Amino acid sequence: MSRESVTAVRDSEGIDLSAWRQRALEFERELNKVVVGQRPVVRLLTIAIFARGHVLLEGDVGVGKTTLLRAAARGLGGAYERVEGTIDLMPADMIYHTYIGEDGRPRVEPGPVIRYGSDLTIFFFNEINRARPQVHSLLLRLMAERSITAFNREYYFPYLLVFADRNRIEREETFELPAAARDRFLMEINISTPADQEVRRQLAFDARFHDSDKLIHAVPESILDHKALPKVAAVIQETIETSPDLERYTLDLWEAVRNPASVGIEIPDVEMGRLIAGGASPRGMSYLLRAARVAAWLDNRTMVVPEDLRSVYFVTMAHRIFFDPIYELRREPIVRELCRQLFERVPAP
Amino acid sequence: MRLMLLLCVVFGFAAGAGAQSVTPSGTSSLTVVEPRAFGYFIGDKLERVFELRTGPGEELDLSSIPRPGPLNYWLELASSNVESEADGDGTLYKLTLVYQTFYAPLDPRKLTIPGFTLTIKNAQATREVQVRDFGFITSPIRQLFAAASQSSGSAVEVQPDAVAPRLVTGTERTALLISTATALLSLVGLAWHNAWWPFHKRPQRPFTDAARFIRSNAETLSGPRGYRAALLKLHRAFDLAAGRRVLADDVAQFLSEHPEFAPYGDEVRKLFASSRRAFFANEVEQARAQMPLPALAELSQHLSVAERRAA
Numbered sequence: 001m002s003r004e005s006v007t008a009v010r011d012s013e014g015i016d017l018s019a020w021r022q023r024a025l026e027f028e029r030e031l032n033k034v035v036v037g038q039r040p041v042v043r044l045l046t047i048a049i050f051a052r053g054h055v056l057l058e059g060d061v062g063v064g065k066t067t068l069l070r071a072a073a074r075g076l077g078g079a080y081e082r083v084e085g086t087i088d089l090m091p092a093d094m095i096y097h098t099y100i101g102e103d104g105r106p107r108v109e110p111g112p113v114i115r116y117g118s119d120l121t122i123f124f125f126n127e128i129n130r131a132r133p134q135v136h137s138l139l140l141r142l143m144a145e146r147s148i149t150a151f152n153r154e155y156y157f158p159y160l161l162v163f164a165d166r167n168r169i170e171r172e173e174t175f176e177l178p179a180a181a182r183d184r185f186l187m188e189i190n191i192s193t194p195a196d197q198e199v200r201r202q203l204a205f206d207a208r209f210h211d212s213d214k215l216i217h218a219v220p221e222s223i224l225d226h227k228a229l230p231k232v233a234a235v236i237q238e239t240i241e242t243s244p245d246l247e248r249y250t251l252d253l254w255e256a257v258r259n260p261a262s263v264g265i266e267i268p269d270v271e272m273g274r275l276i277a278g279g280a281s282p283r284g285m286s287y288l289l290r291a292a293r294v295a296a297w298l299d300n301r302t303m304v305v306p307e308d309l310r311s312v313y314f315v316t317m318a319h320r321i322f323f324d325p326i327y328e329l330r331r332e333p334i335v336r337e338l339c340r341q342l343f344e345r346v347p348a349p
Numbered sequence: 350m351r352l353m354l355l356l357c358v359v360f361g362f363a364a365g366a367g368a369q370s371v372t373p374s375g376t377s378s379l380t381v382v383e384p385r386a387f388g389y390f391i392g393d394k395l396e397r398v399f400e401l402r403t404g405p406g407e408e409l410d411l412s413s414i415p416r417p418g419p420l421n422y423w424l425e426l427a428s429s430n431v432e433s434e435a436d437g438d439g440t441l442y443k444l445t446l447v448y449q450t451f452y453a454p455l456d457p458r459k460l461t462i463p464g465f466t467l468t469i470k471n472a473q474a475t476r477e478v479q480v481r482d483f484g485f486i487t488s489p490i491r492q493l494f495a496a497a498s499q500s501s502g503s504a505v506e507v508q509p510d511a512v513a514p515r516l517v518t519g520t521e522r523t524a525l526l527i528s529t530a531t532a533l534l535s536l537v538g539l540a541w542h543n544a545w546w547p548f549h550k551r552p553q554r555p556f557t558d559a560a561r562f563i564r565s566n567a568e569t570l571s572g573p574r575g576y577r578a579a580l581l582k583l584h585r586a587f588d589l590a591a592g593r594r595v596l597a598d599d600v601a602q603f604l605s606e607h608p609e610f611a612p613y614g615d616e617v618r619k620l621f622a623s624s625r626r627a628f629f630a631n632e633v634e635q636a637r638a639q640m641p642l643p644a645l646a647e648l649s650q651h652l653s654v655a656e657r658r659a660a
Binding site: 243246304305307310343344349 | 597
């Protein structure tokens with residue numbers, strides 16, 4: 001689509017991308033006030049929201065994962081629902097709410113997922129790896145198709161974004177997410193304790209950060225209009241261009257991640273020929289480009305450049321690359337090194 | 350006088366050598382100077398000289414002169430040489446034939462060098478001059494059987510080889526030493542130039558290569574495709590200099606890691622901006638307007654100088 005026709009589409013839909021960009025930046029500013037020292041994470045979260053992708057946050061306990069997601073939900077507006085992953089949570093518990101009524105008769109009412117109907121904007125799944133695989137399976141359809149069947153009818157959630165978090169400290173009574181479920185998350189963002197001394201001092205001593213409820217309430221509600229987001233996201237995807245050179249570069253990256261030895265990537269103590277077992281799915285590549293277009297738009301550009309791909313590559317692709325089992329235990333350092341060398345080796349443009 | 354002539358003839362026969370004059374028919378005359386007719390051993394050479402005087406309008410048919418080469422199993426014509434000069438109204442030919450005998454006689458023996466025919470031609474006709482055979486006596490070098498009284502083999506043993514004379518080779522040796530040293534120095538220089546071992550760790554000069562590429566291909570790079578090729582060459586130079594791929598956002602870090610290029614920071618940023626337009630915004634023409642090829646060439650030249658200065 002040429003630039004002129006994109007302008008026409010934008011005008012016809014009444015979407016002003018530059019105004020939306022200002023709103024997105026304001027949204028970022030507000031989140032950065034709540035969660036300090038996590039600017040890259042906030043930027044990635046903003047990209048995910050405008051790419052209409054689900055996000056999985058992982059990291060240590062108490063680094064602000066939940067706070068960040070709650071604050072983002074408030075900034076987005078719309079209906080918000082939250083579920084705690086527990087080992088006895090079953091799929092029906094998410095869809096139906098069952099109880100004994102005052103008259104002593106059993107009652108079934110809509111559960112957390114369908115309670116708000118199609119107005120549901122944020123579904124926040126806390127500690128997702130504590131839930132059983134049955135629950136993960138339910139999520140597959142909810143995330144991929146934004147729909148669910150309950151009470152013998154279909155429920156659609158056009159504005160839905162699933163935010164989930166998990167901590168990587170303990171593995172007891174947890175269930176690893178199946179690859180299919182992980183593939184449906186646009187991004188898997190790792191959040192760690194800020195390294196900056198001043199930020200650490202603030203977090204420890206500034207009373208503002210001690211009460212997370214109060215902190216989150218400082219975020220203005222509905223900075224972004226959640227109902228307009230799908231349309232804005234579509235316009236962004238249509239407006240931001242990718243040149244043939246960038247497309248070739250992206251394909252080179254794809255080829256290189258499937259065959260790292262071909263571009264001379266070397267990781268100590270890793271036999272590069274057998275490292276990659278699979279992954280880097282076509283869905284992953286399309287998610288990568290979606291996120292890269294939003295990154296370019298937030299950077300006030302109309303074209304995607306390799307830097308955009310680099311900025312979102314790790315969070316969108318790392319969880320879709322599957323290693324030989326012998327290397328899975330050392331996954332984190334290897335995948336980080338692999339992605340870093342990928343951008344150091346594949347020639348751009 | 351007659352006595353003198355007689356004495357000469359007698360002496361000549363006794364010596365076995367002498368001049369023999371044949372006067373063939375016509376106006377030409379042949380004088381033969383023969384060698385001595387005895388006292389030859391295997392390997393000795395005999396020189397026969399013929400002086401042929403031809404009349405006016407006549408000339409010797411050179412093809413009738415014997416050619417060098419083996420004549421039979423023991424005799425070889427080693428060389429054949431003819432010279433001519435004017436003599437009055439005729440011509441005087443001086444023909445020198447050198448024969449070599451390889452005959453190993455068991456006793457003194459007379460051998461014969463066969464004669465031959467010379468052809469003289471003039472405008473009308475040819476005629477022939479016959480050269481006679483020449484007989485000579487050859488002898489064995491040593492006695493065939495040692496006498497019983499002689500110590501064994503004293504007469505038959507071969508004398509030791511003479512010591513080969515030593516050549517003076519001072520000049521050649523000096524020349525060899527100088528040229529070897531020159532060759533080694535050139536090899537070292539070539540190895541350094543091509544970054545062969547042990548100079549393989551010599552820092553590469555990617556910007557010098559890029560500058561050379563752009564300078565020497567200025568003609569072919571003038572179009573939009575060429576402009577992209579020039580940009581790519583410079584990108585690869587940045588990649589090589591940094592040891593990784595350098596994107597536009599990495600320029601600041603690159604310049605801080607390589608301060609030698611910092612003075613050209615603005616130009617480098619402009620280059621990356623043009624490259625972005627050319628490759629990712631499909632705006633090659635605008636990129637060329639922003640930073641035309643001569644500016645690229647100039648920047649690569651500057652970076653090349655900075656690179657060499659820093660090395």
